[in-house]
Amino acid sequence: MLIRSPADIPLSEITPPEIYRERRRFMQGMGALAAGAALGAAADAGAGVKLAGVRPGAYRLDEDKTPYKDVTTYNNFYEFGTGKGDPAKNAGSLITHPWTVAIEGEVGNPMVYDIDALLKLAPLEERVYRMRCVEGWSMVIPWVGFPLREIIRRAAPTGNARYVEFVTLNDPRQMPGQRSRVLDWPYVEGLRLDEAMHPLTLLAVGLYGEVLPNQNGAPLRLVVPWKYGFKNAKSIVKIRFVEKPPLTAWMRAAPREYGFYSNVNPQVDHPRWSQAKERRIGEFRKRDTLMFNGYGDQVASLYRGMDLKKFF
């Protein structure tokens, strides 16, 4: 198996939960003060900050990239409102530093990573991926990050770990959209362990060579390019290894419409609309949607023998 033992993260960079919670509370207090002192300065906190040492990655789609402006102003991030322009407008209230990510559940090495340690876990790569939202639009985005498997192998999943759950921050003070009940918060997503281990599955920390803007899921979010966009949980605080498929936020909200797998599939329609075509943001004519969003050569074997109408 692929599981190797412990982390090459120095112990000093792994903060015990009591201390990071305390520190987070303290920094939030500071954040509120700072925001009061410099109104508006918090918006887009990370945007424009270049990430150092990013190398070209293995998967670079040769298509025109969606302009930065569109990638960062046409978003789905219901924690900041349901309108496409809401996240860019409202996500300035999200405090992305300090930030911690807890690795829990069926693992030999449960731990809490500080975001700064996490950024040094593996070399950062740029990968240009085609992204397809279940609503019927698509983009081509140059992400920066590293394969999720880098974290998984350090976590050393036990034999019971068959699925991975991803949990977004739950804090209505920072995420005003959570005061409304459009979804049952926190936002939860999940993958089967082999999907999570797939070399295409990315933990993104940036785009266009820069730190991830808050509206795109700072400080880190999932990117699984052969699945519909909603699988890509943003602003993750917890990664939990479990035996059973996690109940995702969208399955909880509308189980008939959103399945666990949610692989891009032009032959399986959403109950309320066709998935055969898509509109690339910035274009007028619709394109045909590709099976597995065009990543079939790499991922089709994960689903061999499965009825993809049943496991939608």
Ligand SMILES: Nc1nc2c(c(=O)[nH]1)N[C@H]1C(S)=C(S)[C@@H](COP(=O)(O)O)O[C@H]1N2
């Ligand atoms: N926490 C959280 N993650 C989320 C969402 C959300 O509402 N909350 N929306 C999803 C949907 S529907 C899409 S299409 C993508 C959009 O990512 P982008 O805005 O970076 O393009 O984020 C996904 N991740």
Ligand SMILES: [Mo]
């Ligand atoms: Mo989406």
